[in-house]
Amino acid sequence: MKSNLKKVYLMDGSIAITGAFISAREIARSLQGRLEVVLVLPQRSIISDSDLSEFAGVRRIAIRPLRRTIQDAALYIPFLIIAALQLRYWLWRDRAEVLLLNDFYLMQGALTKLLMYRGPILTWVRIEPSSFGKVGSIWLWLAEKNSDHIVAVSRHIQACLPKYMRSELLYNLVSAEFLPEPQHEKSKEFHFVFIGNYIFGKGQDVAIEALSKVLPKCPDVKLLFYGGDMGLEKNRAYRLDLEERADHLGVTHAVCFGDFTPSPRAVLSGAFASLNLSRSESFSRTVLEACACGLPVIATRCGGPEEIVSDQHTGFLIPIGDAESCAEAMIRLCAEPELAARLGEAGRARVMKLFSTEAFKSQLLHLLNHRDQA
Numbered sequence: 001m002k003s004n005l006k007k008v009y010l011m012d013g014s015i016a017i018t019g020a021f022i023s024a025r026e027i028a029r030s031l032q033g034r035l036e037v038v039l040v041l042p043q044r045s046i047i048s049d050s051d052l053s054e055f056a057g058v059r060r061i062a063i064r065p066l067r068r069t070i071q072d073a074a075l076y077i078p079f080l081i082i083a084a085l086q087l088r089y090w091l092w093r094d095r096a097e098v099l100l101l102n103d104f105y106l107m108q109g110a111l112t113k114l115l116m117y118r119g120p121i122l123t124w125v126r127i128e129p130s131s132f133g134k135v136g137s138i139w140l141w142l143a144e145k146n147s148d149h150i151v152a153v154s155r156h157i158q159a160c161l162p163k164y165m166r167s168e169l170l171y172n173l174v175s176a177e178f179l180p181e182p183q184h185e186k187s188k189e190f191h192f193v194f195i196g197n198y199i200f201g202k203g204q205d206v207a208i209e210a211l212s213k214v215l216p217k218c219p220d221v222k223l224l225f226y227g228g229d230m231g232l233e234k235n236r237a238y239r240l241d242l243e244e245r246a247d248h249l250g251v252t253h254a255v256c257f258g259d260f261t262p263s264p265r266a267v268l269s270g271a272f273a274s275l276n277l278s279r280s281e282s283f284s285r286t287v288l289e290a291c292a293c294g295l296p297v298i299a300t301r302c303g304g305p306e307e308i309v310s311d312q313h314t315g316f317l318i319p320i321g322d323a324e325s326c327a328e329a330m331i332r333l334c335a336e337p338e339l340a341a342r343l344g345e346a347g348r349a350r351v352m353k354l355f356s357t358e359a360f361k362s363q364l365l366h367l368l369n370h371r372d373q374a
Contacts, residue, residue, distance in 0.1 A: 005034065005036045006036070006098075007035070007037075007038055007056070007094050008035045008037050008098045008099075008368075009038050009040055009087075009091055009096040009098070009099050010024055010028065010037050011087065011099065011101050012039060012041060012103075012106075013041075013042060013063055013102070013105065013106055014041065015042055015044055015047075015230065016045070016047060016230040016231060017228070017260065018230075019284075020102055021047065021051075022175070022285060023102070023126070023285065024039065025054050026173055026175060026360075027364065028055050028056075030357065030360055030361045030364055032054075034365070035098075036057075037055055038055060038057040038059060038090075038094060038096065039052065039055040039058045039059070040058075040060075040063075040090070041058060041063070042061070042063035042064070046231060051262075059086075061082075061083045061108070062079050062086060063079075063083050063106070064076060064080070080108060081111070083108040084107075084112060084114075084115060087108050087109070087112055088115040088116075088117055091112065099117070099121045100123075101121065101124065101143070101147070102124050102126065103123075103125065103126045103127055104123050104124070105132065105139050107143075109121055109143075109146070110143060110146040113146045120148040120368075120369075122148060122149045123144075123146075124151045125140070125143075125151065125153065125161065125282075126283070127282055128160050129161070140161070140162070149167075149367050150166065150167040150168065151168050151169075151367070152170070153171065153172060153282055154169070154304045154307050155169060156283075156303035157283075157303075168363075168367060170364065171307075172285055172360075173357050173361075174355050175292075176357070177263070178265055190220050190221040191224055192207075192274065192330060193224050193267055193268055193271040193295075194275040194276070195226045195261070195264055195274070196225075196226075196276065197227040197228050197260070198227050198229050198236075198238050199230075199238065200234075200238050201280065202227075202278050202279075203275075203276070203277025203278050203279065203300065204227075205241075206277045206322070206323050207225075207277055207323075207326065208223070210326035210327040210330060211249075211254060211255065211327075212250070213324065213327035214327045215254060218331055218334045221254060221330065221334065222255075223251075223254060223256070223275075224256045224258060224271070225242075226258040226259070226260065226264075228259060242257070264286070264289050268290055268293040272333070272334075272337075273297070273298065273315075273344075274286075274287070274290035274295045275299075276297065276299040276300070276305055277298075277299070277300050277320075277321075278299075278300055279300070281302050281303050282303060283304035284304045284305045287305045287308045287309060288308055288351055291308060291315075291347035292348055292352070293344075293348070294344040294345055294347065296333060296339075296343035296344045296347065297314065297347060298316045299317055300317070300318055300319065300320045300321075300322075301318065301319060301320065308350075313350075314343050314347030315347060
């Protein structure tokens with residue numbers, strides 16, 4: 001049966017499951033029953049069909065990332081034009097009324113304005129613009145000129161935007177699978193879970209250094225990594241470097257290098273605590289999920305986590321790259337399991353209040369001019 005719901009196109013540049021893709025899926029979930037959300041992905045995306053079931057449809061176009069090679073730079077503009085034409089065609093064919101861009105670097109959306117698309121455009125900023133250098137400033141300016149709303153995922157990101165740019169703050173929400181109250185007993189084992197793709201800068205190297213300082217005092221501690229390499233050789237090389245470093249420090253027996261997990265809750269449930277030691281995070285869905293599971297979180301003061309974790313109340317915030325501070329926090333939690341339990345309970349209560357489905361849905365519908373009348 002043909003749906004009478006209005007169509008919204010949501011464009012995302014993910015080639016694998018990332019925090020950005022999961023956030024796109026949460027947007028689709030929040031709009032179910034009100035709007036049909038069609039996802040637009042790169043042709044080379046390896047995200048499986050089973051992970052795309054929340055969307056009313058999926059379109060794949062020639063989205064190509066801009067990388068620092070001569071070949072990629074030469075191909076970027078032609079592919080940008082091709083993808084913009086493809087996007088404009090699908091917008092016209094499906095009579096989509098709104099275009100959502102899941103990050104500001106997706107210039108294909110901005111180009112649709114030149115191709116006579118007249119519907120509203122909402123553009124998220126999920127990555128710090130400075131990470132793209134001068135190109136990022138150009139992308140951001142074009143996004144602002146061609147968007148009806150710029151949506152920032154944290155106050156940290158808002159602070160990174162130019163002073164002239166007006167933005168709306170819309171935090172990511174706690175995913176539906178984390179809403180039920182945790183039923184497991186508090187862990188009697190000191191398992192610290194670190195969820196994050198194997199990307200340099202995510203902080204797995206700092207965690208291994210910290211572990212080497214923790215084990216002499218807490219020999220029962222285990223460090224469990226879960227993440228993917230996104231099909232990229234540099235990420236595979238980084239994981240190998242981590243494994244070699246663990247071996248060099250003599251902590252291999254206490255480390256597990258796991259692959260990507262499709263169910264973060266499954267690996268967080270029953271754990272003792274969670275680590276997130278990134279150098280930079282615009283928000284941090286993994287921190288949000290760990291808190292939602294009732295775990296105390298040790299995270300770096302790298303942006304987004306500072307808006308999720310309340311230092312000393314739901315976890316510990318430490319300096320970036322500081323293995324010593326991380327080790328001290330891990331040792332304290334192991335020495336005071338009652339404190340760990342209290343921090344975890346307070347963390348869950350905090351995120352359920354501040355990052356609720358209801359708050360997200362209400363704000364999003366307001367931006368889309370579809371106010372929730374329920």
